[in-house]
Amino acid sequence: MLSGIPLFPEQASTLAPAVDNLYFFILAVTAFFALLVSALVIYFAIKYRDDTGLKVGAPITGSVPLEIGWSIIPFLVAIVIFVWSTVVFFQIIRPPDQTLEIYSTGKRWMWRFQHADGQREINALHVPLGRPVKVTFTSEDVLHDLYIPAFRVKADAIPGRYSSIWFTATKTGEYHLFCAEYCGTRHSGMIGTVYVMEPNDYQAWLTDGGITGGSMQARGEQLFQQLACTTCHLTNGTGRGPSLSGVFGSTVTLSDGRTVTVDESYVRESILTPQMKLVAGYQPLMPTFQGLVNEEGVMSLIEYVKSLSGSEGTAQARVAPDAAPGAAPVAAPAGAIEQRNEGRTQ
Amino acid sequence: MTTLAAPSPVNYLNVKTTVASWLLTKDHKRIGLMYMIVVTFAFLFGAVFAALIRLELTTPGGDLVSSDTYNRLFTMHGVAMVFFVLIPAVPAILGNMILPLQLGAKDVAFPKINLLSWYIFVVGFLFTIYALVAGGVDTGWTFYPPYSTQGSPSHVAATGLGVFIAGFSSILTGLNFMVTIHRMRAPGLTWFRLPLFVWALYATSLVQILGTPVVAITVLMLFLERVAGLGIFNPALGGDPVLFQHLFWFYSHPAVYIMILPPMGAISEVIACFSRKQVFGYSFVAFSSLAIAVFGFLVWAHHLFVAGISPYSAMVFSFLTYAVAVPSAVKTFNWTATLYRGAIWWKAPMMWVLGFMGLFLVGGLTGLFTASLGVDVHIHDTYFVVAHFHYIMVGGAIMGYFAGLHYWWPKMTGRMYNDMLASLSALLVFVGFNLTFFPQFILGYLGMPRRYHMYPPEFQVLNVMSSAGAMVLGVGYSLTLIYLTYSFFKGAPAGANPWLATGLEWTTQSPPLPENFRETPVVTEGAYEYSKREIKVA
């Protein structure tokens, strides 16, 4: 990192310049107003100083045109800021189409990450350069907030539902990852490092990280068998439950007439609180799997359900194989990677 | 205005001196002083916590106190400063003191309720002190569930109860002031002859009346959820923790205007007096107070931009936030224009005003960064926000409070303070303040999250600067405390109107009679008719 006094954060994602440009624009506008007003105040205070306390000021009471002027101008300026900010905001929250999917859970006081291929790490996140990455996450206890300053992204992790951030890293290196929502004793220790790697290094890390045990999708499929989901969700739609092929991303009508888009949150809800939203035309037969499957298991199931919606549904962690095979893998710090262990999650 | 008769030897301070005569008083001026004592006490608490926070943050490793202690420090600091210092400071101290005087009334409309609200306030404060002594509370002043309902091992219930109780004190004060302003004005004192401080207090009362009950019920739900296991915000039952945030900020955003509007009113008074001029655009300044109070209710979710609310809703709230910045802009420009061709008397209250102008400006303008959706994603819950609100709350509201305090001090106590020392301490606070909090903007944009006990080492230099500034700031405040205390007992007697100011409060003796005025004054002109008057040395 920078030595001396850092004044400005690194720009390491495609979003960073967009946010920073907006920032500098607001800075310019506000500096203008701040300097204008301060200069006038100082000038008047000195120019019209009277230390006797006996003089009176000029009998000026006001001016309607001035009032209107200095209401309208700041308002218009503010509108410009608002529009620009909103554009940038939607850029920040709307991920592009082909993202690399990574799942995460925040738990007091650590971040667990799970790659689609099954690699897991704690308080460390390895991502490839130049590829859009979407991190979908939730919390297992209280509110947390996943924050990567160098990428200018942040979102609260809320128990019971999913949030996400996305970014495309533009610079290799190591960056801070913070928990930005106060969560108790070791809130300030709920930090980690994001490692942005060349694609081939990333590839090497994926294979070399020493973590096997199957992709999330595979794990999801396995859970789908284990938990006997298959008994009801037959692929041909003749089971007691709807077929899950092609469901992800579609719009479903519920029994009370509402419609929902099938996304991560909805699938999660279907698994944990199936009674809350019944698909129209089906009986409330599906049991809850609360307690039988942990957050990571749910995420694996989601990956699997996604994969049933066609090839693009599965997030592929593999990168193009044109990477130089000899590149030295950037090893994750020892201990940062949780060894895959079926029984010990939670 | 009426000429003064010879001052009576009896005033509200010496009319009776037994302890009971204070504790059972219904005199708004005495109640104001009693508030001042409790609030000063709370400020000392808050300041000691602040000093410890800054001391701790001089090193990145978190060496001074444990993480748990640190979390309690900033929580107690925030709770004390917000609920027990800034919300009551100007309305309950200066407002109580001055409002009836400015209206030409003998007292507020409901003097018994006024005393009751002081007692309620003290009880609320005692609960909070209890929580502190019993081990503190560590949720942050915002009490977000599920941490506060399920996670926190600390004394959330007692603190919550304290805040709940103190809320009623604030409600009753607002109610009292509103009725007083409507019903107790002296003959001839029409709405547009009212001093701007009264307008500001009126707007504040509006917020207190409409907002505080919501936070009261919200804290009550939180309390019941914590102690009785009710489930309203509990995600495990399908509850939404974000609902708490909505309800909390429905009050707490308007509450920041409870904190800033009365100081703004005081600033208007002081600027008019020490520029010897009518406030520029009187009616615009008056109505901007109301506009801030009303529109202030429409923007609360700008605290939730990354909390998981709908992005479309975020857009609406961001837009409204920009709209509510405009009345503040109007005020700022009008104050500046008031100085133009004034006869500016460099006395201590005016020095605090000049400090206020500079710091409020920075604080308000950085609100435009946080209100910006795109930028707020990055700076939310970082030191940028910490710097933003300290600039407004300490640089703006506390400076404004001190400006008003120095302005009305001779009226309240009948004594003067050392003007040189007072100006010096205004300067010290201004310099110390900037040293403390400007580096925090940089830290925030660099990405240092708030409520962090330990931080990466590269942030250390800026943090040390900030802590050094806090020391200067602390010296400035300590100085104020010393010379004001000295003045209270030993200061030179002040005449009825040492600043040669307009306004009914200056037509009665200092300190005022127990019943304020010998005869109900009759008002025939606007609030700041300096130009119509020939100013003579008193």
Add this chain to the structure above:
Amino acid sequence: MSGHVSPKSTYYAIFGALMVLTLVTVAVAFINLGSLNFPVAIGIALTKATLVILFFMHVKYSSRLTKMVVGMAFFFLVILLALTMTDYLSRGWFASPRGTAGAGTQVTISPPAPARQGAGETAPSTSPGH
């Protein structure tokens, strides 16, 4: 002090109206109006409250200030409810290309489907969104 003294008959009439409206609101609750049940219940309650405020509480004969104070209460209550609901009701609108982007629970309100489909049918949800 000279408050307005209403004739007794006014009070009886208002009481009668309140009783009738109570009956209506109970009766209507047992009729399936679909998504209209809630608004109708609220509408009736509002009417009843208005009657009490205007006549029992004498607001009809009170100063403009009192009327404004009453109006203020409802105005700000509506702000609290409506602006908060802007969040909850629009949460479902935002869907990023591959599902939600943190908007959380997906709820959109539209009139309920009148009839249910038979259990054997395939759910009308099988077409992939993209």
Add this chain to the structure above:
Amino acid sequence: MPDALVAHAADHGHAHAHHPAHQHHFETMEQQAEAATLGMWIFLVTEVMFFGGLFMAYMLYRVWYPEAWAEGSRELDIRLGGLNTVVLIASSLTMAFGVRSAQTGKRMATVNWLLLTMALGLTFLVVKFFEYKHKYDLGHIPGANFHFEGAHADQVQIFLSLYFCMTGLHALHMIIGFGLMSVITWMAWKGRFSPEWYTPVEMSGLYWHFVDIVWIFLFPLLYLVDRAGHYQ
């Protein structure tokens, strides 16, 4: 208002016989009564916002969990709720008559109407007590021991939490109103009120009507959700 006050001051100067209830810091009785009325109304505004927080929570979860709301609502006894509605509206009527009697200076009538109002209020509270007791017996008190058979037990717990918060707060207001009214009745009995001064009766009247209005909303919101069985 100022002009009125100017005129008033001109009319009377300062010296006119003071009513025993006249407080010294008010210029006139009229000013005092106006201040009291305004104060009371503003207080009621704060009460509206106080309940407002609960209504907000109610509204959100009703939109989110219509089935659970239907299920929870069906747990409540519509006959008891309806009875209480009638009782409370009737008490509003008797309260209005109480105020009217005070306005017209009928001492005994005032006392009697107030007593009747208190009796009705007490009836309401007794009924409420039995409703609560029933809930307690069934284990429907939210918290660690909550126990509910049904498809949406968790969300029904939210419903019942709100039910207890809302009705509990309402009942608390009734109890406070009952206390206020005891004092007022006693004062009326002592003959403290007259057509010139009956502010306390009027104020308690406003308060009582407000409590009635809250119930007017609580009844359909809590007892009448989806009785048509849309979500069965």
